[in-house]
Amino acid sequence: VVATTDSLVEGVHFRLDLCSARDVGFKAASTNLSDLAAMGSRPLTLLANLCLPGGREESLAIGITTGIRDACRRFGVGVSGGNLSASPGPVMVAVTALGEGLGDRFLTRSGARPGDDIWISGPVGDAALGLKLLSDHPGLARRFASLATAYRRPVARVELGLRLRETPGVTAAIDVSDGLVADLCHVLEASGVGAVLDLDAVPISCVARRFASVVGADLRATALCGGEDYHLLVCARPDVRAGVEFLGLERIGRVTARKGLKIPGIRGGLPRGYRHFT
């Protein structure tokens, strides 16, 4: 059995004026299932731990557990139990996900080798723009509803993780939770390698482009540094390109022996994504 745990804290990871308690539950489940997906583990069950302020506890508990069940139904997982506690502080949801043991074949962050291709399973930046939409431009929320959904109801790429695990030549994987650059750097550091990223190849959705042009958001920075899309970032040997492409991934760079991340067209530093403590 493989286990992973993650928490969402009100005021840090979510605001209840921008999403419902049910969304929070969905996201808390999704982020943990996404961690399992990045290892190539089939999820078995979830345990949820809720710490809720008194007075609102009933509606919050119902909303959050309903959202967790939504996610479990969608990704074919059973909820096995949980715990509810009072708290004087913010709403907190800690979820632990258990997945099938992986035997001798599983995906890690540390297997990338020079010459590998770098792949991503879908467009990045939608969730970060969804947050911007909801907090700064609520009047546009209906027009750009898919961005709001990307932020509120992120998809764990469970099936894709299982397929990648079975694909020979896949050397490393991670889910993009902190941001493309931040999570790629996690892989590079764990693998002791560097990379060159092809900025023009990084997929960005049409709706993200439209929204960014309407509100004047920095699309490139958002795509590189916005988190919470939960796409899988994958490294694979160049001789398995056809197989990885067949799974719908897009090639966005290559691994180099020389350490550090190079992004031609970008000068100077980039923010490295969300950091809890500075």
Next chain:
Amino acid sequence: VVATTDSLVEGVHFRLDLCSARDVGFKAASTNLSDLAAMGSRPLTLLANLCLPGGREESLAIGITTGIRDACRRFGVGVSGGNLSASPGPVMVAVTALGEGLGDRFLTRSGARPGDDIWISGPVGDAALGLKLLSDHPGLARRFASLATAYRRPVARVELGLRLRETPGVTAAIDVSDGLVADLCHVLEASGVGAVLDLDAVPISCVARRFASVVGADLRATALCGGEDYHLLVCARPDVRAGVEFLGLERIGRVTARKGLKIPGIRGGLPRGYRHFT
């Protein structure tokens, strides 16, 4: 695999002026291991999820994880991982414990039958008096150090749980976290039975008696309603008395077909132990 999860929240379950971060970590691990013990499951590993306010996060994280490791070493368990998040609110520790699968033989709350004996694995009230000692009588803390330890470093009865699971005729078990009366009532409700409790047979430690007499605490109410001792409360058929006694348990009552809990010598209502939301 069996899994259980529980959380400790600052201001609800602990105060950092009454115990150290290391104590909090120890207790967070112990309470979860105690849940496994009450099922008769051998613990395999723990995952910890910490939500910590910025500024104090480093010393808190080190203290709490050291305490978790203390408990894991003591009870022979490996820590497998965890997650650290910032929080604007109180310190929160959520632990998930994984234990060995139980096959067809395991302990539940729901198996008690009329005629069963009720047993407890040790004295109750020490932890609650320890809390009273630390909060109301800190000047006496050295003299009654074992009460403070009972409160700060509760023992999960892991080995006893495994032995009880192997003992035929044991019909139900629970760990006393909320209080003797509260947790006994959980068993009675789950089993659809009642009980008569023998107040004089309920074990109370000598140090608890001395402390209660010095400060004028209500010893009986504390023994019945004080939580966090994490002793195992067990029901077993009367024909296996010798076997259960051999494990060091003390007999404190019997299960009845008539529902409800009777405690001869106690009139009127008793507080039913800690409740998170009222």
